[in-house]
Amino acid sequence: MNKVLTLTAAALLATSGLAIAQDSVIVEVPQRTRDYVIAHPADPVVIEGELSRGYVVPRNIVVRPIPESPGYGYIYVDGRPVIVSMDNRQVVYLDEPSGGVPDEVITYVERNPVDAVIVDGPVDAGTVIPEDVPLVAVPDQPRYSYVYLDNGRPALVDNGTRRVVWVR
Structure with missing residues (x-):
């Protein structure tokens, strides 16, 4: 009976896309x-x-595929890049959402609206803002800038990647 339960559990895990490794390798x-x-x-x-x-x-x-790195490929999920090992299709890197944005940064952005910009396509957390779109710096927060979108929604942007980390 234990073998049947073990085989059933293994089949469920295999079809779910989850991988369980005995030795966790980063x-x-x-x-x-x-x-x-x-x-x-x-x-x-x-x-x-x-x-x-x-x-x-x-x-x-x-x-x-990633041309310069043949061992890796990628997909985007919820606007976030996900890098996959081409050997076994396991996720080896994903851009974690930037939770933990300080409340005072969001408060500043919401209390200091600026002229709206137009960005092609939907803008959600993870969207990269094009280089030609001007960003407005958040004072005393060198990591962040922001924009207001044409629909009136503010979006907080990581300066290093130009990736949206929060949007109302």
């Missing part, structure tokens, strides 16, 4: 690989369940 993805993925966003894919390092991307999802 893969350090080269910065140039991460830069390529950020510079070449892809259409988003839908992943069922919790996405984390070690998750095995299902075979029905197309993983885009």
